[in-house]
Amino acid sequence: MEGVGVDHLAHERKKAEFDVEEMKVVWAGSRHDYELSDRIARLVASDPAFRKDNRATLSRKELFKNTLRKAAHAWKRIAELRLSEEEAKELRFYVDEPAFTDLHWGMFIPAIKGQGTDEQQQKWLPLAYKMQIIGCYAQTELGHGSNVQGLETTATFDPQTDEFVIHSPTLTSSKWWPGGLGKVSTHAVVYARLIVNGKDHGVNGFIVQLRSLDDHMPLPGITVGDIGMKFGSGAYNTMDNGVLRFDNVRIPRDQMLMRVLQVTREGKCVQSDVPRQLIYGTMVYVRQTIVEDASYALSKAVCIATRYSAVRRQFGSQAGGSETQVIDYKTQQSRLFPLLASAYAFRFVGEWLTLLYEDVTKRLAANDFSTLPEAHACTAGLKSLTTSITADGIEECRKLCGGHGYLHASGLPELFAVYIPACTYEGDNVVLLLQVARFLMKTVAQLPSGKKPVGTTAYLGRVQYLLECKSDVQNADDWLKPAVVLEAFEARAARMCVARAQALSKFSNPEEGFAELSADLAEASVAHCQLIVVSKFIEKVQQDIPGNGVKKQLEILCYIYALHILHKHLGDFLSTACITPKQASLANDQLRSLYSKVRPNAIALVDSFNYTDHFLGSILGRYDGNVYPKLYEEAWKDPLNDSVVPDGYHEYIRPILKQQLRNSRL
Amino acid sequence: MEGVGVDHLAHERKKAEFDVEEMKVVWAGSRHDYELSDRIARLVASDPAFRKDNRATLSRKELFKNTLRKAAHAWKRIAELRLSEEEAKELRFYVDEPAFTDLHWGMFIPAIKGQGTDEQQQKWLPLAYKMQIIGCYAQTELGHGSNVQGLETTATFDPQTDEFVIHSPTLTSSKWWPGGLGKVSTHAVVYARLIVNGKDHGVNGFIVQLRSLDDHMPLPGITVGDIGMKFGSGAYNTMDNGVLRFDNVRIPRDQMLMRVLQVTREGKCVQSDVPRQLIYGTMVYVRQTIVEDASYALSKAVCIATRYSAVRRQFGSQAGGSETQVIDYKTQQSRLFPLLASAYAFRFVGEWLTLLYEDVTKRLAANDFSTLPEAHACTAGLKSLTTSITADGIEECRKLCGGHGYLHASGLPELFAVYIPACTYEGDNVVLLLQVARFLMKTVAQLPSGKKPVGTTAYLGRVQYLLECKSDVQNADDWLKPAVVLEAFEARAARMCVARAQALSKFSNPEEGFAELSADLAEASVAHCQLIVVSKFIEKVQQDIPGNGVKKQLEILCYIYALHILHKHLGDFLSTACITPKQASLANDQLRSLYSKVRPNAIALVDSFNYTDHFLGSILGRYDGNVYPKLYEEAWKDPLNDSVVPDGYHEYIRPILKQQLRNSRL
């Protein structure tokens, strides 16, 4: 695949018991998606303008300018090659560097689409599509994040001039965090409290121009800048997350996004007939893409750690032979293979979420809101679960690489630094779990009334059975039966939900009860979300899957995914008596045996992600396994090695050695 | 404490139910230690030469030079102020920046002390103490880390010239990682295979001069440089971790460290009467300091997250009042307070380890090696446990700060990046757990022979009782009885050890069994180590502790520590039937109530660490809680804000906006 030279992992690739090319198609989603991503990934990888191995040594200014350069180059290539929307998106994905374009395409345009009237869309979208304006999404403030209803920025209607006056009344009302805001965006969708006739109508979106289209200077009344360095080197520092203050900035009335709520010329607030629930549709969409991204980020980390674990040898040499590959240690397997399985699991649940989103969209168009709360809770929960596991999983992959994982050249430090905010943005993961818990408690509370739970909560409709059932497992192989595994996970989630609902009912004030028990409630949400992932993985492997041995490998990964969770959350399963300690021990035996089965296929399973060395950005994860010479080569490129004797020797080292500092002691 | 101005956390400080000044003494270890650290911390904080808030924006070269400058300044101040050894060490600690001096004082000198003969010590130590030479510790190689016996560098005795020839036979034998090696050290203790008369005598240490004392140029045959960027910005990039290759470099015979093994003029290898076990003494010492450092790092993170959680408000405002402090959310408490308790727990177990080390040293002097294996296993296990929890805990603290935790200015990104290698160096944490497991299995295997387990394994002597006992807990308050908690932890650890030993005995080949079950064995080690921490915390709170309310707070933290582990590892406790699900649920109720008790004392409990704002290095963790104005101020200092219109606008942004790139499409 990559270049020429020796393939140090060839012996590993020979061990594979399945058709790797077919697995690539499964991972990509379809043959079309596979060919598309393969083509665009190579296009990016082969273009020197997109190199990214130098990010760590660039200063903040150089780094940022470099990102601007890449964005312009990408835009140019998209035009030159006449790429379709789909191809352009894929290209931005493989450029693999946070940039203002993410927010322009991913938040600014969708906000106008979702919240703008038809006229507003007709006016603004063509400008945005052609990038004649560049936009960002300015919601969060210095003092206000998760609680959007608490935002302080005001948009006061002035009937005299038919304008809104956008204002930052306090320091804490400064907009803070929006990506692309600090240095690039000409426009923003700004969220502010709508004040009409002295009355506060809550938070709404407004299109506000920030900078002159002539010379890029901030418009009068606008103070804007970058909020400074973030986690790590390279990573998210390519992005100009910004701060923004308004000193009574005036915008025309028609720049309030009025799809749902309108302000008339006379200053009347009129609710349109478009239902408010529409915004949940957008959230379902955005969170589905985050789940997809989780599978990409985790699979990158797993790919690096798996390949390096096959290259790295440590201990166990017999009679001068080579040492044991660390991937052969059961501790290494028990840390690595569940993450490999999770990457696949998240990929498939993400794929299923796209179907869910299509379904939601269709229903919304038909004014059917019945499944929306469930779909919303489901995506909120899966966003939380998959991003948390991915963030921790990347760091675990780094540890799996021992000392060398700590080198920037391993790719893992930057992957971690760039990934972790996914646990915070688009909903703090804990806040999201509590939302899921609210939905679950409501669902349980409504069971007696006969209301049938839908979609991913349908199992709660069988709660009587699930409270009483006993697992049939008698030997380790029973844990390879889909129905057995599914029932254990359903019983656990159902029993945890019911137990929490009962505990809540003991409080006279339900809100107090919810607050007091919130940590336990969040655990029930996790159990529910894990059940979703397990059940979607099982559904996937029950489909027809072509390719020699492909389905077999996916089954193995599916059971690893389920049984490792069972082991990790054993307390849940045992305290609710869903399984016995003996059955738990059999599950653990089965898990060990599954690790042995996946072992010979491990390299091929990460090859199936079809990542180029450019995209991986890791010397440890190189396709050809030629790690040591390349690490050695790379070291000498560090600026510190520009001179043999370091800058500072004469001022600071020599005086110590020559006792010129200690003389003052005498 | 810090400066003037308003104290935004004054209302929190008023809530404290204990004497903070007395708690500071407890945390420091003694009044002497408190006064010492307080004085030196202020000395460093008030010296502008030691500022560290600019690390993230310095280029690698500037950063490194800056560290050299600080090291020289520190050395100068130590001389000017005639600081004692103890004070000098404290000063380096509060300068709080990885530097070559860490390895010189922490590894090079101890290696010579531990492995050098009396004559060697007399020759080299005075030079090192005065820093007329600067040394590092060169063990790890590009291809060899954990398995020290696998090192490839050779030291071949040449009887003709009475020298050793140090050589790097392969690329993978290049020394790789040693701190201080890349650019600074004049000398190194190099570990190499001793070859005498063609026979390999295993790995030994050698003092090798690397650079000229005249002009700092590498000596002939030596290739040396920096290995490049590591995780994060600032952080460990202040250190010149290095690469080193030898091309037949000759050193005099008397530069082999010969305390244990000697090579005579004639080329005979003679074992001295100094027992090999001595090296374990050094390992006990080094790992004890790592446990101590874990408590410092974790307490820093907890201090930042706790203060900010009291400043940060989100949701729950009633009728225009201010929102709820996020520290009042039970989910926040259930994530934060166990880490607060862990910081104290690690502090006390670290304190106890210093006593253990004193005991070991005394016994070694008296040729009593009986407790050494137990002491060694104990420190290995505690190093693994405390560093793993601390690494994860820092990241959890960052997440607890929401979006702002992701800013470099929060201090948490750099704290994480600089801390995490502690999980890898001085023994990979998983490899260490497996060593502990070996010791535990041996201990269990020897029980039938009547051999009494000592020290931290003494409880295994009561294994019969522990296999049968049943927990007496009947209500939540029973979980506040030391004996009850201790018995549950002892029973869990004992039962896990015995179960693993039984599983092992089913294998005909014990090594195969150990390999196959290693993941489960590592879990038994964790259970054992957690028991040690719990028992030492309980011992601590059973002592006389002066100060109003101090003991009470420590008791609360002690039970939080124990019960949160019980909750997290519930599967262990239930599968071994140490407690019932009902008792587990009572423990959880108790835990929630303990969180409420610690809540009003939380700020005072982190104030008790007595950290200056300089040492904390975090705007979110500021003593005065004046977070928002300072974040705002800080943002404008980023180099990107040097100009309003960013560098790159004309080349890369304007052409996009003006459609000059898309023209090529037509």
Ligand SMILES: Cc1cc2nc3c(=O)[nH]c(=O)nc-3n(C[C@H](O)[C@H](O)[C@H](O)COP(=O)(O)OP(=O)(O)OC[C@H]3O[C@@H](n4cnc5c(N)ncnc54)[C@H](O)[C@@H]3O)c2cc1C
């Ligand atoms: C890299 C990055 C990019 C971003 N990009 C944008 C952008 O483009 N546009 C934009 O508008 N914003 C952006 N943001 C901001 C982001 O959306 C917010 O940071 C996020 O919503 C979290 O809110 P917060 O920071 O206020 O966290 P907080 O809510 O303050 O969280 C702090 C702690 O409080 C806890 N907490 C809060 N509320 C509750 C509750 N009710 N119950 C229990 N616990 C609670 C949380 O769990 C957390 O532990 C970005 C942030 C980052 C880090």
Ligand SMILES: Cc1cc2nc3c(=O)[nH]c(=O)nc-3n(C[C@H](O)[C@H](O)[C@H](O)COP(=O)(O)OP(=O)(O)OC[C@H]3O[C@@H](n4cnc5c(N)ncnc54)[C@H](O)[C@@H]3O)c2cc1C
């Ligand atoms: C910041 C930093 C500073 C350092 N400073 C120094 C220094 O000053 N001097 C010096 O000499 N060295 C130094 N080192 C090197 C350090 O000591 C090694 O990195 C460390 O010993 C781990 O070894 P490794 O890198 O070979 O990891 P590996 O052993 O290769 O670990 C890779 C993986 O294999 C697993 N593994 C390895 N062996 C086994 C086994 N037997 N059973 C099960 N699993 C196994 C590990 O758990 C890990 O997951 C430093 C390293 C770092 C990161």
Ligand SMILES: [Ca+2]
């Ligand atoms: Ca894709």
